[in-house]
Amino acid sequence: MSGGGGGAPEPASPSAKQNVFGEPEAGSVNLNLTALMDILSNLLFFLLASFGATIVMGINASVPVASADKSDVADTKQSVTVNINLTKESLAVSAMGTAQSEADLAPFKKTIPYDAAKPDFTPLSEHLLAIKEKFPRSDTIILTPEAGTNYETLIRVMDAAREREVRTSFKRTRVKLFPTVVVSTVVK
């Protein structure tokens, strides 16, 4: 039924549908989505399977390096370097600083024995907080693990030394303690 003019009229059944241009409308189209479904399902299962992997975070640390002009030991009045010696029975904490006297640092020497053969990190964290309050510019700990202590204990000590939650009357705040970690060994 398209167009006018003097041409012969097109044969068209009266029941055939027409589009806006007067052309006969195409029949319904059935897309075969099976192949696409197959691809999508494969991708989906691959992604779901790789979701089983665990997310890993990091803890920054460094290894002591011999240097003639730079030392890891704090050299100002407001900062000390904390040394934590991990043994199989206890955590021995001490503070070192070149600007403080022996008498200034002596109160911060403490041995925290393990509780039922497991290290107790709460008193360690409290002691480190006390050191941080006295020497607020301190940020470095030197960890000296003894043979026989495991890697998990080393990481837990780093966690306890990194920050501590402090509760005031209104809110809880996280105080950074000693985020800079140096892992050392006992010199034989």
Place this chain on the structure above:
Amino acid sequence: MSAFHSEDEGSDLSLNLTALMDILSNLLFFLLASYSAQAMEVQQKPDLKLPASSSEVKLTPSLTVTVSRYKILVADVPVAGVEGDRIIGSAIEENDNIVTLFDKLKNLQSTRAAAADGMPGQDVVLLLADKGTDSSIITKVLKTAGRAGFVNVKFGVLAQ
């Protein structure tokens, strides 16, 4: 004429998959987005159980040294073995240097230095160690890495 239907009933059955496609596409985009957003993943292995930590420092890809229960690997290449608190399959020098590990790291360090001189992160090594590893092995690995030029280390831990 079949036993149950007449022949003029629809012989080809077409399922409408549009809604299912919609669901699958949504799931796919969600998974792809979260896949690329993650900082780093490590496939769990039976001989490598990482310790959990409260650290929130995200990792950037760097040279990985793995200390599993039985092996020490550098970028997934075994360099020495582990038996309890002892290192096997490599000579250990008096200064705790693990010879095969040192050679491998030194080699990688010189290759990296030649390829990208002064690039940040060249002296960083990512250490993935099993939580039960004896600390004497960890310190030997760290000392060796330090001597090979990797003085900064990131301990890989599980996010709590």
